[in-house]
Amino acid sequence: MNEEVQLEDLAYKCSDSGELTTKIIDQINLGNKVCWIENDVNEQVSLNSAFDLLGEEEALKHLSNIKHDTYPVKFSSALDQQVSILAIVAARSYKGQYDV
Numbered sequence: 001m002n003e004e005v006q007l008e009d010l011a012y013k014c015s016d017s018g019e020l021t022t023k024i025i026d027q028i029n030l031g032n033k034v035c036w037i038e039n040d041v042n043e044q045v046s047l048n049s050a051f052d053l054l055g056e057e058e059a060l061k062h063l064s065n066i067k068h069d070t071y072p073v074k075f076s077s078a079l080d081q082q083v084s085i086l087a088i089v090a091a092r093s094y095k096g097q098y099d100v
Helices: 007-011 017-029 047-054 056-064 070-093
Strands: 004-006 033-038 041-045
Touching: 004 007, 007 017, 007 033, 017 033, 017 047, 017 070, 033 070, 041 047, 041 070, 047 070
Parallel strands: 004 033
Antiparallel strands: 033 041
């Protein structure tokens, strides 16, 4: 948890970007940061990135409904969607070769 995992390491033995996306999602859900360099800038995605994408207003809305039964489902769904978006962006940034 809270480890930095390099995108290139995750891409090792992946056959395509879909498989890489799945590995990225798994790492994010474990609480790790997936890191890579793009245009001489260090990039990373994590659960914090997903929370940031939800936005403060959306997060507060979900947190205010914590006592209701719909909270876990709606919040988890929104968070999962943001994690997937971040994972796809990270996978698309990989410029190396996939193992076929």
